[in-house]
Amino acid sequence: MSLVVAIAFTVYLSAAGPLLFARGGSAPVDLGPLPAGLASTDASACAGCHAEIAAEWRGSGHASSWTNKVFQDAYAVEPLAPCRNCHAPNNDGGLPAQLAASDGVSCNVCHVRGGHVLGVHGVTVAAHAGRVEPQLREATFCASCHQFGFFSEVDGQQVELAEPQQDTWGEWTRSSASRQGISCVDCHMPRSGQGAASHRSHAFLGGRDLTMLRSAVTATVTARREGQDVIVDARVVAAATGHSFPTGDLFRRAEMTIRAGDAVKTLSYARRFRDHVAVRQDGQIIRERREVADTRVPPPGAGIAPTRQVRFVGSTVAEVTWSFDYLIMPTIDAAAGGTPVERLGLFQGTATVATTRPDQPTAGEE
Numbered sequence: 001m002s003l004v005v006a007i008a009f010t011v012y013l014s015a016a017g018p019l020l021f022a023r024g025g026s027a028p029v030d031l032g033p034l035p036a037g038l039a040s041t042d043a044s045a046c047a048g049c050h051a052e053i054a055a056e057w058r059g060s061g062h063a064s065s066w067t068n069k070v071f072q073d074a075y076a077v078e079p080l081a082p083c084r085n086c087h088a089p090n091n092d093g094g095l096p097a098q099l100a101a102s103d104g105v106s107c108n109v110c111h112v113r114g115g116h117v118l119g120v121h122g123v124t125v126a127a128h129a130g131r132v133e134p135q136l137r138e139a140t141f142c143a144s145c146h147q148f149g150f151f152s153e154v155d156g157q158q159v160e161l162a163e164p165q166q167d168t169w170g171e172w173t174r175s176s177a178s179r180q181g182i183s184c185v186d187c188h189m190p191r192s193g194q195g196a197a198s199h200r201s202h203a204f205l206g207g208r209d210l211t212m213l214r215s216a217v218t219a220t221v222t223a224r225r226e227g228q229d230v231i232v233d234a235r236v237v238a239a240a241t242g243h244s245f246p247t248g249d250l251f252r253r254a255e256m257t258i259r260a261g262d263a264v265k266t267l268s269y270a271r272r273f274r275d276h277v278a279v280r281q282d283g284q285i286i287r288e289r290r291e292v293a294d295t296r297v298p299p300p301g302a303g304i305a306p307t308r309q310v311r312f313v314g315s316t317v318a319e320v321t322w323s324f325d326y327l328i329m330p331t332i333d334a335a336a337g338g339t340p341v342e343r344l345g346l347f348q349g350t351a352t353v354a355t356t357r358p359d360q361p362t363a364g365e366e
């Protein structure tokens with residue numbers, strides 16, 4: 001194992017026992033034999049008995065992880081094995097066959113191993129042989145896909161580097177949620193359904209759900225006159241989230257747009273990267289990508305994003321309007337600023353430009 005890979009792996013918790021899913025997309029899922037009682041482990045087979053869960057999952061990003069157009073556009077540019085292993089884990093080494101593609105992160109990816117259906121409750125049913133698997137509820141399990149480094153070609157092989165491409169688990173470890181024992185499933189799998197049908201939701205709502213997004217942060221904007229100019233302060237603070245806002249895909253971002261009359265200024269809450277050519281210890285030259293800035297909102301417990309300021313020079317407006325949006329970016333040209341695939345409006349408002357009384361000199365006039 002090369003040094004870079006070794007570092008990347010020590011970034012993760014070293015979980016005891018075999019992992020449910022190989023880290024960083026290093027292998028497709030290994031389901032093992034069919035659990036006794038089941039004729040198939042395809043989602044359609046589970047759906048016969050777990051209809052509500054299956055419907056929730058079908059609408060989730062997990063079910064469409066391969067077919068999703070944003071993914072497909074990015075994969076067309078970088079068609080690598082690790083992409084296939086996380087986005088269509090039921091592939092058998094090459095391009096995913098029909099079901100591996102249409103079902104993406106399917107039921108069996110999380111629930112079937114070695115002839116058992118893995119659960120957390122330990123219920124015994126005639127329908128399938130089961131086993132309790134505590135790993136399933138743990139953040140480290142989600143991290144096997146939601147935490148990984150950039151890839152670089154070394155000796156014709158894709159090697160995972162230490163620099164995180166997605167750092168959701170790392171961000172969570174630094175949040176107050178993790179210190180309070182609040183894990184990914186506590187927020188992303190709330191109880192759904194009534195009475196006997198009550199179960200953990202499998203909709204896995206996140207960055208495409210307005211309620212979830214609006215619960216994550218609060219935004220406040222104030223404006224004041226300073227001499228000939230209007231100064232606007234924008235403050236975005238984390239609320240009920242468990243990682244940076246936004247997290248996940250490296251090009252996800254949020255944007256504050258502020259308008260003073262015809263003038264428009266934007267503030268971006270995003271990670272920024274730069275490509276490097278690096279010489280490794282063994283003398284090999286590799287291309288790697290490194291984060292050079294992170295202006296996202298840190299999670300509760302990991303610091304407060306600084307208030308950001310914009311200045312409208314020579315503006316005479318009495319009020320400014322603002323909107324705070326969540327942007328799903330096309331991966332390909334996102335680095336160059338690209339046009340978002342989707343712009344979800346989270347908050348908007350109007351701020352009156354505060355003026356100091358005429359007998360009081362303003363800072364700008366002194």
Ligand code: HEC
Pocket residue numbers: 038040041042043045046047048049050107108111112117118119120121122123124125127128130
């Ligand atoms: C013939 C009906 C049937 C089929 C098919 C079926 N299940 Fe189940 N399963 C049940 C019943 C009944 C229970 C117990 C009640 C419940 O939890 O819904 C159960 C329980 C479970 C549990 C909870 C186990 C625990 O101890 O926490 C999981 C997880 C599960 N099934 C997953 C699956 C998956 C994944 C599939 C498809 C590969 C599947 N089931 C197919 C009937 C079925």
Ligand code: HEC
Pocket residue numbers: 021061062064065066068071085086087089105109136141142143144145146184185188204205206207208209248
């Ligand atoms: C086998 C890999 C894999 C595992 C394990 C996994 N995920 Fe995912 N998850 C994905 C992929 C891939 C996507 C993205 C689909 C897309 O948008 O293309 C995703 C999407 C999501 C989303 C939706 C994000 C959005 O933008 O709406 C949430 C929430 C999520 N996962 C939470 C979890 C949680 C919680 C766990 C652990 C219980 C988990 N995931 C385990 C691969 C995985």
Ligand code: HEC
Pocket residue numbers: 043046047050053054055057058062105106107108109110111119120136137185189198199200202
């Ligand atoms: C990304 C991983 C993931 C996928 C995909 C997934 N599940 Fe689950 N499932 C979980 C986790 C984690 C739990 C345990 C949640 C808890 O109780 O803490 C769970 C719980 C369950 C339960 C027990 C119900 C309950 O309330 O705890 C059943 C039944 C189940 N899943 C069936 C399915 C079926 C059927 C599918 C596909 C249609 C599926 N799951 C897809 C992760 C997943």
Ligand code: HEC
Pocket residue numbers: 139142143146168169172177182183184185186187188205206207208212213215216240241242243244245246247248249252
């Ligand atoms: C305290 C609740 C909470 C915890 C804990 C939490 N999340 Fe989230 N998650 C959210 C909320 C709210 C959003 C909506 C936007 C945001 O905060 O980034 C979200 C969004 C996401 C997204 C979509 C990308 C985005 O930023 O919109 C993914 C993927 C995700 N979470 C995965 C995870 C994983 C994996 C874990 C565990 C390591 C986890 N979450 C822990 C609340 C939580």
Ligand code: HEC
Pocket residue numbers: 023024025061068070071072074075078079080082083084086087144145146147148206207247248249252328329331
């Ligand atoms: C270790 C697992 C893993 C690997 C390897 C991986 N991804 Fe992902 N990918 C994810 C997860 C998890 C998400 C969901 C995060 C989110 O919702 O922001 C995701 C999200 C994405 C998205 C954003 C989708 C959207 O709807 O916004 C794109 C695009 C993407 N991946 C492309 C790729 C490509 C191309 C590759 C290979 C070069 C790749 N991924 C390799 C796990 C992986």
